[in-house]
Amino acid sequence: MKVKLKNFFMLVIIWIWLGSIASFADSGVWDNADLFDETEEKTLTELCKKTADSIGMDVLIYTADGMTGTIRQMAADTYKSLNSDNKGIMLLIEMSERWVIIREGGPKESAYRYSDDDLEEIQNNVISAIKPDNNFYRGAERFFEEAKDNIASGFYSRSGSFVKTSTLVIIFIVCVVIGGIAVLIMYLSQRSSKVTDGRVYMRGNGEPDLLEHDDIYTHTTRQVIHHERSHSSGGGGGGGGGHSSSGGHF
Amino acid sequence: MTLNYKCPGCGGPMEFSAEEQVLKCTFCGNTLPIDAELEDQVESSTESEKEPEPEYDEYHGYKCPSCGAEIVTDDNTTATFCSFCGNPTMMEDRMDGVRRPSRVIPFMLDKQAARENFRGWTRKGLLTPGEFRKKATIEKLTGMYVPFWLYDYNANVRMTARCTRTRREYHGDDEIIYTDHFLVNRHIQADYDKLPADASEKMDDDLMDMLEPFEYNKLTSFNMGYLSGYYAEKYDYTSADMKDRIETRVKKYADDAARSTIIGYDSVRPISTNYALRCTNTEYVMMPVWMLNYYWKGKLQTVAINGETGKRAGKLPSSPLRVFLWWAGISVGSFGICLLYNLLK
Ligand SMILES: [Zn+2]
Ligand SMILES: [Zn+2]
Numbered sequence: 001m002k003v004k005l006k007n008f009f010m011l012v013i014i015w016i017w018l019g020s021i022a023s024f025a026d027s028g029v030w031d032n033a034d035l036f037d038e039t040e041e042k043t044l045t046e047l048c049k050k051t052a053d054s055i056g057m058d059v060l061i062y063t064a065d066g067m068t069g070t071i072r073q074m075a076a077d078t079y080k081s082l083n084s085d086n087k088g089i090m091l092l093i094e095m096s097e098r099w100v101i102i103r104e105g106g107p108k109e110s111a112y113r114y115s116d117d118d119l120e121e122i123q124n125n126v127i128s129a130i131k132p133d134n135n136f137y138r139g140a141e142r143f144f145e146e147a148k149d150n151i152a153s154g155f156y157s158r159s160g161s162f163v164k165t166s167t168l169v170i171i172f173i174v175c176v177v178i179g180g181i182a183v184l185i186m187y188l189s190q191r192s193s194k195v196t197d198g199r200v201y202m203r204g205n206g207e208p209d210l211l212e213h214d215d216i217y218t219h220t221t222r223q224v225i226h227h228e229r230s231h232s233s234g235g236g237g238g239g240g241g242g243h244s245s246s247g248g249h250f
Numbered sequence: 251m252t253l254n255y256k257c258p259g260c261g262g263p264m265e266f267s268a269e270e271q272v273l274k275c276t277f278c279g280n281t282l283p284i285d286a287e288l289e290d291q292v293e294s295s296t297e298s299e300k301e302p303e304p305e306y307d308e309y310h311g312y313k314c315p316s317c318g319a320e321i322v323t324d325d326n327t328t329a330t331f332c333s334f335c336g337n338p339t340m341m342e343d344r345m346d347g348v349r350r351p352s353r354v355i356p357f358m359l360d361k362q363a364a365r366e367n368f369r370g371w372t373r374k375g376l377l378t379p380g381e382f383r384k385k386a387t388i389e390k391l392t393g394m395y396v397p398f399w400l401y402d403y404n405a406n407v408r409m410t411a412r413c414t415r416t417r418r419e420y421h422g423d424d425e426i427i428y429t430d431h432f433l434v435n436r437h438i439q440a441d442y443d444k445l446p447a448d449a450s451e452k453m454d455d456d457l458m459d460m461l462e463p464f465e466y467n468k469l470t471s472f473n474m475g476y477l478s479g480y481y482a483e484k485y486d487y488t489s490a491d492m493k494d495r496i497e498t499r500v501k502k503y504a505d506d507a508a509r510s511t512i513i514g515y516d517s518v519r520p521i522s523t524n525y526a527l528r529c530t531n532t533e534y535v536m537m538p539v540w541m542l543n544y545y546w547k548g549k550l551q552t553v554a555i556n557g558e559t560g561k562r563a564g565k566l567p568s569s570p571l572r573v574f575l576w577w578a579g580i581s582v583g584s585f586g587i588c589l590l591y592n593l594l595k
Contacts, residue, residue, distance in 0.1 A: 155593075163592045171588045172581075179581035183377070183573055190375040191565030195462045198503025203441035208407075208507040212437035215413075223427040 026060070026083040027052040033063035033095045035136040044140050051144045055151045057106070057113065058088025061140055065095040071247035072101070079105035079242060087162070089114065091126065091143045093136060098249045100127050100139070105242030112243060113152045113162050119245035122146040130250045139250075252312045252321065253340045255282070255478050263316070263337040265479025268360035268557075273475050284475040312341055326450065329395065329482035338478045349484050350534075351472040355464055357393055357480065357538040357557045364391050364540040367560050368553075376576060379569035387544065393557060395482035395536040396453055399489045400444040401496050402531035405504035408524045409436045413515035432515070440507045441530075442500060446537070447492050449485035454552060455495070460563035461556045464537060468558055472536065482536065489532040500527050 027048040029041050036044060048059040060082060068074050075092050082090070087106030093099070102119045104112055114122070125146050130139035154164040199206035255264040255273055262277030266284070273282040282288065312321040319334035321341075328344045331337065345351070359367065365388050372382045381387060411434045419426045444466055448458035504525060512518050538557025543550060546567040553564035 157592050158594050168589070168592075171592075172585050175585040175588065176577075176581040178584055179577045179579075182580045183577045186376045186576065187568055187573070190377060190568065192460045192561070192563050194456070194459050198440075198442065198500075198506055200463050201442045201445050201503070202507070203443050208438040208440035208504075208511065210436070210511055211439055212435065213511065214435050216433040216435075218431045218433055220431065221429045223429070225425040225427065227423050227425060 026086055027058045028060060030062045033065040035063050040137050047144050051147055055148055058083055058086050059147060060088055060090040062090060063093045067094060067096055071099045072244050075101045075103040075244045076242060079103050089147050099247050100250055101244055101247040103242055103244040107241055114150055116243060118150040122150060123245040123248055127248050127250045251343050252315050253342045254315050254337050265338055266476050268357040271356060273478060284473050288473060288475045314339055326483045326486060328484045329477035329480060340474050340477055342474060344484050351536045352533050353469045354472045354476050354536040355468045355538055355558050356476045359557050359560055364555055367555050371562050372566060375566045377568035377572045378566045382566060391540050391542050393480040394539050394541055395477055395480055396539045397449040397483055397485040398446045398535050398537045399449050399492060400446055400533040400535055401529060403442045403445060403500045404528045404530050405440050405500055406526035407438050407504045407508040409508040409520055410522045411512060411518050411520040414517045416516050434512055436508050436511050438508050438511055440504055442503060445496055447496050449487045450483050451486040457552060457554055457564050461539060461554060461561055464558055497527055501525055
């Protein structure tokens, strides 16, 4: 028992250590559209770092005045240029067409900590915070809260990919089922079986004498199944790894 | 009424040796072949179909021919041990006339081999409670000749079935499935030889069925000598009593046989089957079985080992603690491996 406990603590230590590998140096505010005054920007930068510490990934706020391509493409390119090597979540506010979009980005696509629905929800809540009186600061604050509330719990593996707690729960259930099947096999192997094959007792070569046989064709039925050819969708958009909310107007 | 074999050399009790297939003196090792001479005093009249009336007083029972002590048996015992002096004793009058088996498969596994077999079984059973591996448990294994009826059956089956065969064609996006329907008739005949069924009420039918198959090439003329040193029972059920049980089985076998002749179809659905079953011969025999009775959760359970082939029958109990530990161990262990894999990948 002692040994097991020790191993457990080792595991926890490895877990914490691996979780702390990721660096959050690239969190911050890029206020190109001048939506915040100097003190606001300073506070927000601090909040970005604080939030980054609590969620374990970079937190970025980027404002722009002028579109390049679609809003999704713009979000992907922006994230890549700012922080392509690290995992993070970015709030992008574009003033010319009044867009708000949330992007989770990073090097590994498989390691999302927000679902598409989560990003959509964060985006909509940020928009509703900004909308009444164009209060971008309140929108940013809301972004931090939402980023903290919606993030999936879990941990980073050595390679930096994220393993969700919910995934672990599923893996654990699968393991319990595997254990159950293994025990069932053990249980069944403790009992013996009956001879169910009558050929053991049949005289001759185990084949019955066929005295009469006929196979009469009666009729044929016909069934048509129509298969719709599925058209595969084209490859996804460029940029680094990541996914975005759909983008919405405020 | 009672009989035991005494060593012509030293007068000690002689038991059947599975290893050497002879009677062997337990004291000096002297051996006697098992042949007609050995039991010429026992008349074999299998002709008589009438049950002999018991001439003895059931209540007062039998006396040990060695020490004169009363032998405590129940009504069906035909071979046992004197509880006083331990000598093997046969109740020969209980094997008279129709009650005399025509043939016997002698024990091929001696006590030592049976114990090894059982030990191997418990070792394989990972959920088996530890107490089952103890010597005291293994020593409870007893060798017993169990009465069996062997049936020869002729089965005639007429089967009619609706069968289908499908083929597919593809035209553009369309898949066309053609199903050809057939009405199939089969008339088959099969002979089944020596289908065994235990004739003792005490024995669990399923357990005895699991001992099959016996290898009939070892079936030999019955001789009381084979029973010496083992327990034996006589039948409670006549061959007619078990007709239903055996015919259910023949029907299933014959049904399988008829089905096996319908080939080349994608689906087979029998719509009518007629069976004509004819019992062509029955034979009363003794089969060697090693048995272990044990109490588990307040219930008497039995496991058995075929005394000829070593095939195991029945199930060993599962300890809930072991079930839990294995389950938990495998679950946590495999989860740990997944966790480490995820951490390190
Ligand atoms: Zn002797
Ligand atoms: Zn005695």
